[in-house]
Amino acid sequence: MFLKNIVVEKNKEVKSDHFIMSFKDKEIAEDVRKGQFVELKINDGLGNLLRKPISIHDVYENKVSLLYKVIGKGTKALSKYKKGEELSILGPLGNGFPNIADDKEILLVAGGIGFAPFSLIMREVKNWKLFYGFRDASEFLLEGATSDIHYENEQIFITTDNGSMGTKGFVTDKLEEYLRENSQNKIIFSCGPNIMMKKVAEIANQYNVVSYLSLEEYMGCGIGVCAGCVAKIKNPDKPDGWEFKKVCKDGPVFRGDEIIWD
Amino acid sequence: MFLKNIVVEKNKEVKSDHFIMSFKDKEIAEDVRKGQFVELKINDGLGNLLRKPISIHDVYENKVSLLYKVIGKGTKALSKYKKGEELSILGPLGNGFPNIADDKEILLVAGGIGFAPFSLIMREVKNWKLFYGFRDASEFLLEGATSDIHYENEQIFITTDNGSMGTKGFVTDKLEEYLRENSQNKIIFSCGPNIMMKKVAEIANQYNVVSYLSLEEYMGCGIGVCAGCVAKIKNPDKPDGWEFKKVCKDGPVFRGDEIIWD
């Protein structure tokens, strides 16, 4: 974990409202594990007091990149940063996805901007398939954001809400379809809206596949001291059979069968 | 008075920490009277909540310019504005300096950045002399800021704190020296630190010259509704012989012999 000012090398809109920001930093690049995130301090006065969590999208030869969607005032202000400007960054943070032996196939299930942390996995791991759902073709991030990652078309399953690309419908339906045929030696990594991930956990359970889900919560500190970002995680040792774990420090990735959704 | 977004045309450091910002606006340009000011909303989140008052430095063919010194976070943020960016502006505000018949000589007495409102006068009025005091030669704004205004060297009396330009000493001493010789048909306009203007008022009184001083106070609204910016002004009709007048609306220019300093 580092706290430092990085110098923005690129900050560019790749699809409507979706930006990639990149910077060079050897220490961070070498320290990153897949699925970790950073906390950015956006300095536009006091309008954005707290840091903003953004996943590490990709790392390549000391270049770290973030893929983010503008949804509010923080990300809006982030999108205004220009090449050469400095930004205080805290990270890498959290426990990412586990390392998986090559004989297992990793099924990546992404919903919308939830695709962000998967680039690094697609780059460094061989045996994967991507199930990627989004609203409209204009939000397809695979080309704009990760043009230099090599993959076969058969590795990718796309669904959109409006059918403008891939199959019209839910990405979780595609996932189930696939698992129905081949559920051996699979493992699921997922990131996206809660409603989607809950479904992923159900399907994983149904097909007896282990799933790892990357959760999102509003964060105060990012380092486990404020307890602002918790998720209900099963723990038989606790009186009620669960405890609140910190998404920033104990997560953001948790096993799907240990998460209690309510 | 207008409330509008202007587009920054220029925002450039002319001397160390002294900037000129200019923009084109016909309505404001035509409405301005000498010694008025505007209130700028610096939009860097909530770090600068209130507007900042800045004098109208110069107006020339619909181009309005402001001359300001970076002294705190507001002016710092102002200095970051780039050509093409928008800025909300409220003004022109206040009562400026009175119009003076040509047969009177106007003695402009400026201290440091207090020089700001005088450019417009030097441009539009003929019969003036400038008494201009500042700390160090590096803060001399006459060349950097007003290069296209024509004047004779005899019209200008300079003093600096360290003697690096003009005479070493107080500008008010120069003023007195001058008045000692010629106090007929003179009128004084002054802008600068309170301590200087208080002295100007004393000298004016001593030589029986009318003086108009432009006061500075922390401002809330700039339009006379908050009563945050008052100055003690003589008024025989009030029980104590004075009242608090609003610098933003009743001023910023007041007659020197009516101001009560305490």
Place this chain on the structure above:
Amino acid sequence: MGLNLKVNLGNIELQNPVMTASGTFGYGDEFEKLIDLNALGGISIKGTTLEERQGNPMPRIIETSGGMLNAIGFQNVGIDRFIKEKYPYLKKLKAKTFVNMTANTVEEFGVLAKKIDELDQIGGVEVNISCPNIKAGGINMGTDSKMAASVVREVKKNTSHHVMVKLTPNVTDIKVIAKAVEEAGADSISLINTLVGMAVDIKTRKSKIANVISGLSGPAVKPVAVKLIWEVVNTVKIPVVGIGGISTAEDALEFLIVGASAIQVGTANFYNPRATIEILEGLKSYMKENKINDINEVIGTFES
């Protein structure tokens, strides 16, 4: 399709719930070049006292993080000059005028109320009870339920106008004060007035505000205001007017949703003189987007 923005404060109707807060809008006229005053629901004038007052020494205001401190000290023209010089302008507006007033004794509140009672074209009086009671050794009347109630009774005795009572947030239990003023006859309650605050100049080691103690307002105080208004709404039956850090339609909606029947915009008028109008426009957009015809369908719909 016409949107209804009319709201009622007990016996009076406002053409919409957007008012201005006392001390931040002068007597209205200063804003006539900047906004259409006739578009507003109401205008609460600068706190008026029996005699003209010059107020506190300078400096009186300073910016803080997300807010500002002020200690103006009720500089105002006094009730008689208000009636002669300011009222004629205000009475012609569609926005209802609320005569915000304050005093240092219960009796003086009565005298003021009687004078205001003569004005036939106002929305009501707004009684600012956050003032030191000189006879009771300077205790803030707004923090003592008995004193607060006696001020309200005295005002009610002297005017048949709508009596809005403005509460201070600087109390342990706002419910007690709210109940007391309701029982004393208040027709509505407005809150919050400023939070007490202070700021130090580390160079001079003196206060940044001459009066030392000052009042905090602006976006910084909004969460405190929303909470107190929600508590008061759940305590009294009379209408409540929400104030505190409102600068956008979203802010205003927070207050309406927790149950405020109207809102007042204060500090925002300084940095955005068009804030009130923009809030009004924003309320209309919200209603359209959410297919709401009547703003009253928003008020008090908070789900806890």
Place this chain on the structure above:
Amino acid sequence: MGLNLKVNLGNIELQNPVMTASGTFGYGDEFEKLIDLNALGGISIKGTTLEERQGNPMPRIIETSGGMLNAIGFQNVGIDRFIKEKYPYLKKLKAKTFVNMTANTVEEFGVLAKKIDELDQIGGVEVNISCPNIKAGGINMGTDSKMAASVVREVKKNTSHHVMVKLTPNVTDIKVIAKAVEEAGADSISLINTLVGMAVDIKTRKSKIANVISGLSGPAVKPVAVKLIWEVVNTVKIPVVGIGGISTAEDALEFLIVGASAIQVGTANFYNPRATIEILEGLKSYMKENKINDINEVIGTFES
């Protein structure tokens, strides 16, 4: 020339006046990669209760203008696990540990104090009395001078450690509470805890925080904090520790100048994990610039 930054809180000495505030610094260890913990004056740990607690449902925090709201609900490991798992690390630091604790009954405060009394390497306990008293129908103990005093007496009875009592700002008259806890034996007072607040999601019309009522902290509250601390300093003889919106050395100096003997940094730790260290450096620069050798020459030098 050596600068002296040592300050005394009654019977204990801190190597400098910069502490961290409870709930914003965990148990210290999380910061070890980011700052030199041995450089701090003191660390107040996350509010500890008798039993482990899971706290409130999510969401628990939200940003506001210049501040943030939180309703964590005292998620913590409980006093026994604190002693076993966290204390061994903390006791080795030069920064003095203050065990911040809270409970819902007076008796439980006593039990906690007794357990803490066993720890020989701490600076003291910090008693957070802003908690509902279950036996007294949920009234906040920090807002009632009698309850506050009885908590302090119970704690004093059960420990010989330094007892710092942390006050809530949500009261009409802080002087009454401060006097009561001083008379009950408090060795020092720290304040402010958070201001009560609330925020509404205008889309769902529900609270943005699951618990509805939450606590406001951060730069937004600083003016309120400075004012209350100044009042308490002028009321009691025991040392006062200033908290509330401190994020820079200038902020810290405001509190020291009005008379705080030390300060605690809270929310700033989140957005600037190096805030404490930067404050410390800033204090030193201020002393050098103003030719002050001893930080105690700054404390309480406010000229009103």
